[in-house]
Amino acid sequence: MRLSLQHLLTGDSKTSELAHLLEKREQELEDARARIRQLETALEARASEAAALRRIGEATGQIVKEEEILPVIAALAIQVTGTDSAQVYLFNDDRDTLILRAVADAEAENLIGKIRLKVGEGITGWVAREKQPVSIAAEAWNDERFKYVPELQEERYQSILSVPLIWRADCIGVINVRTQGPHEYTKTQIQLLSSIAGQIAGTLAASRQFRSAEKRALHLSTVAEVSKTITSNLYLEEILQLAVAATAQTMNFKVVALFLVDEDKRELILKAVQTSSREYARKPGLPLGEGIAGQAMDTGKVVTVADVKKRPDYRFTELAKKEGLTSLACVPLKVRERTIGILNCYTEKQHDFTEDEIAVLMTLGNQVAVAIENAKLMVKGALLQEMHHRVKNNLQTIASLLRLQAHYAGDQSPVAVLNESINRVLAVAAVHDLLSREDLDTISVRKIADSILTATAQSFTLPNKHIQMRVEGPDLLLSSHQANSVALCLNEMVQNAVEHGFAKTDDGEIVVRLNELPEQWRLEVRNTGDPLPPDFDPMKNRDLGLQIIDTLTRGDLNGEFTLETDNSQTVAAITFPKK
Amino acid sequence: MESLRIVIADDEPIIRLDLRRTLENMGHIVVGEAGDGAQAVELARELKPDVCILDIKMPNMDGIDAAKVISTEGIAPVLLLTAYSQRDLVERAREAGVFNYLVKPFKEADLMPAIDIAVARYEEFMKLEEEVASLEDKLETRKAVDRAKGILMDMYGLKEQDAFRRIQVQSMNTRKSMREIAEAIIIAHSV
Numbered sequence: 001m002r003l004s005l006q007h008l009l010t011g012d013s014k015t016s017e018l019a020h021l022l023e024k025r026e027q028e029l030e031d032a033r034a035r036i037r038q039l040e041t042a043l044e045a046r047a048s049e050a051a052a053l054r055r056i057g058e059a060t061g062q063i064v065k066e067e068e069i070l071p072v073i074a075a076l077a078i079q080v081t082g083t084d085s086a087q088v089y090l091f092n093d094d095r096d097t098l099i100l101r102a103v104a105d106a107e108a109e110n111l112i113g114k115i116r117l118k119v120g121e122g123i124t125g126w127v128a129r130e131k132q133p134v135s136i137a138a139e140a141w142n143d144e145r146f147k148y149v150p151e152l153q154e155e156r157y158q159s160i161l162s163v164p165l166i167w168r169a170d171c172i173g174v175i176n177v178r179t180q181g182p183h184e185y186t187k188t189q190i191q192l193l194s195s196i197a198g199q200i201a202g203t204l205a206a207s208r209q210f211r212s213a214e215k216r217a218l219h220l221s222t223v224a225e226v227s228k229t230i231t232s233n234l235y236l237e238e239i240l241q242l243a244v245a246a247t248a249q250t251m252n253f254k255v256v257a258l259f260l261v262d263e264d265k266r267e268l269i270l271k272a273v274q275t276s277s278r279e280y281a282r283k284p285g286l287p288l289g290e291g292i293a294g295q296a297m298d299t300g301k302v303v304t305v306a307d308v309k310k311r312p313d314y315r316f317t318e319l320a321k322k323e324g325l326t327s328l329a330c331v332p333l334k335v336r337e338r339t340i341g342i343l344n345c346y347t348e349k350q351h352d353f354t355e356d357e358i359a360v361l362m363t364l365g366n367q368v369a370v371a372i373e374n375a376k377l378m379v380k381g382a383l384l385q386e387m388h389h390r391v392k393n394n395l396q397t398i399a400s401l402l403r404l405q406a407h408y409a410g411d412q413s414p415v416a417v418l419n420e421s422i423n424r425v426l427a428v429a430a431v432h433d434l435l436s437r438e439d440l441d442t443i444s445v446r447k448i449a450d451s452i453l454t455a456t457a458q459s460f461t462l463p464n465k466h467i468q469m470r471v472e473g474p475d476l477l478l479s480s481h482q483a484n485s486v487a488l489c490l491n492e493m494v495q496n497a498v499e500h501g502f503a504k505t506d507d508g509e510i511v512v513r514l515n516e517l518p519e520q521w522r523l524e525v526r527n528t529g530d531p532l533p534p535d536f537d538p539m540k541n542r543d544l545g546l547q548i549i550d551t552l553t554r555g556d557l558n559g560e561f562t563l564e565t566d567n568s569q570t571v572a573a574i575t576f577p578k579k
Numbered sequence: 580m581e582s583l584r585i586v587i588a589d590d591e592p593i594i595r596l597d598l599r600r601t602l603e604n605m606g607h608i609v610v611g612e613a614g615d616g617a618q619a620v621e622l623a624r625e626l627k628p629d630v631c632i633l634d635i636k637m638p639n640m641d642g643i644d645a646a647k648v649i650s651t652e653g654i655a656p657v658l659l660l661t662a663y664s665q666r667d668l669v670e671r672a673r674e675a676g677v678f679n680y681l682v683k684p685f686k687e688a689d690l691m692p693a694i695d696i697a698v699a700r701y702e703e704f705m706k707l708e709e710e711v712a713s714l715e716d717k718l719e720t721r722k723a724v725d726r727a728k729g730i731l732m733d734m735y736g737l738k739e740q741d742a743f744r745r746i747q748v749q750s751m752n753t754r755k756s757m758r759e760i761a762e763a764i765i766i767a768h769s770v
């Protein structure tokens with residue numbers, strides 16, 4: 001046909017015009033065919049895209065673990081793009097590094113998890129930062145963004161198509177496909193890989209949500225575990241130690257420290273810490289209401305700090321540097337509406353605390369606070385029991401003293417009888433008063449003596465009597481039981497000194513003196529008043545006061561009571577062995 | 580009311596003094612005073628009192644442990660004095676064979692009935708013990724006599740009544756209990 005046309009062309013102009021028209025038609029036909037081919041290819045691409053997406057959907061519908069989905073996706077990417085290899089990179093939790101998570105390349109499988117790229121590093125890093133695909137047909141290593149990673153042996157591949165994995169405007173990773181020979185990526189191929197990437201991103205986001213739900217469940221079981229551990233114990237110190245240890249272990253903190261409010265000192269005092277650092281364990285108290293802890297206590301909410309080393313109001317920057325502490329979650333310990341302390345949780349690396357983690361820490365804080373309160377109440381309960389017992393025992397002693405007094409009263413006036421009894425009760429009370437004021441279970445004899453002399457001066461002395469009273473000598477600390485006996489004896493000796501020593505004499509002094517002998521203590525009450533009757537024998541006397549002294553000295557103190565005249569002074573004394 | 584010999588124990592001398600005076604006023608005799616549980620046990624063994632009055636909280640050995648020793652050795656009824664009134668202590672006291680207890684601070688008027696009840700319960704208990712022992716003995720006797728009768732019936736072709744009569748006669752002649760005779764027959768037969 002062409003031949004005939006040529007023949008015609010060489011003819012007249014009309015035929016040449018016709019020939020031209022024909023040629024144009026021919027051209028149009030050719031173009032239409034090309035369009036048809038193009039459309040066919042596009043259709044095919046759409047079909048394979050649809051198939052690929054369907055397969056991804058099928059795969060991801062069943063599999064939720066990233067390590068299982070990703071290889072499937074990499075294999076699919078090769079298949080639908082007709083390329084030789086594929087890699088999937090995903091961001092780490094801190095979102096600053098891309099990690100190779102899957103490959104469709106048998107030789108590179110051992111590199112999974114080992115290849116790490118910073119944002120902006122290499123072509124992959126660039127794609128992640130710019131959130132745009134990159135395609136290079138040949139000699140990808142000559143691209144200025146290319147970074148040579150020896151392990152990947154990328155010299156094997158000429159072309160690259162790198163597409164970001166975008167989920168809700170966030171880049172969560174990058175997928176690359178490569179060919180060994182040069183390859184021009186068509187718009188269709190780029191679109192195809194991009195839609196696969198979108199699908200993958202959606203799937204991964206869903207799987208991450210699932211994982212975070214799983215993690216939340218794990219966190220909740222952590223809370224349950226920690227609270228079970230701490231509530232099964234009754235001793236406060238152990239609860240505190242368990243609380244920090246369990247928190248640090250289950251939530252993977254570098255240091256966990258528990259501070260409790262000391263209302264008197266207006267400070268937060270470090271009570272328990274989970275750390276190998278001795279220096280941290282010596283951390284001083286924090287003044288109430290200041291700094292990060294103050295903020296957590298005031299708001300009653302968890303306060304997080306991305307990097308304590310960069311916070312001007314963080315007081316232990318040096319310590320944090322030395323121990324490698326970075327992020328901090330400061331958790332208030334709240335019981336009802338009262339904050340009783342804080343729990344400081346430090347991470348080694350910078351960490352963004354998620355809402356979930358904060359919620360877990362808050363719950364944990366509440367649990368710990370309740371456990372602490374319970375333990376305190378238990379201690380109070382035990383203390384109350386002991387107090388109850390002591391009070392009853394003392395009431396028995398007082399009842400016994402009064403009953404004895406009733407037996408011995410004789411012809412004393414009711415007022416005198418009552419006064420005597422009141423002084424005995426006051427002597428016992430003096431010991432209790434001292435016990436309640438001092439934390440220790442030991443009591444100063446000197447303080448007992450002071451208190452008895454003060455009470456005596458107020459109750460017994462008549463206006464016309466001028467009796468000086470004072471305490472001399474060293475001090476001695478006694479257990480509460482012994483102190484009770486000494487107080488009662490001393491009271492009787494002082495009462496006798498006033499009553500019998502100053503019956504006639506109006507002026508003089510009473511001195512209570514503690515003497516330390518080699519093996520014994522000797523507690524004397526001297527008076528400068530009336531002398532003893534010449535043939536006085538205290539053992540034959542039926543006076544209750546003397547009976548009490550004798551009973552207590554022998555029965556309780558394993559000692560001895562004496563009454564004698566020394567230097568024209570009357571000296572009543574009890575001597576008892578040192579323990 | 581008869582005068583009882585009493586051992587008292589309390590680590591507070593004043594309470595002991597009060598207890599002694601109160602008991603003596605009631606006409607009893609305080610034969611011993613102890614400051615701890617171990618001493619109380621010693622005094623009880625040595626003096627064999629009619630009643631022991633023990634405080635619970637004492638050094639060395641507490642009142643309940645002392646009561647257990649005194650009770651198992653069958654020395655005397657124990658009355659406990661206690662500042663506690665918790666259930667578990669009362670339970671422990673019961674197990675230790677305590678016959679009554681008084682909660683501190685005690686009233687003079689409560690002391691007398693408390694002692695009376697402790698003594699009465701103890702006597703009842705001892706009587707029951709005796710009865711149990713005698714019943715046990717009777718049971719053993721009967722078992723032995725039955726076996727011995729069987730042996731005699733077999734060996735001499737006796738009727739049951741005659742076999743019993745022989746054991747009875749032997750018992751009367753030798754002035755030994757029927758159980759002893761029966762046991763002797765059983766032993767002789769088994770040799």
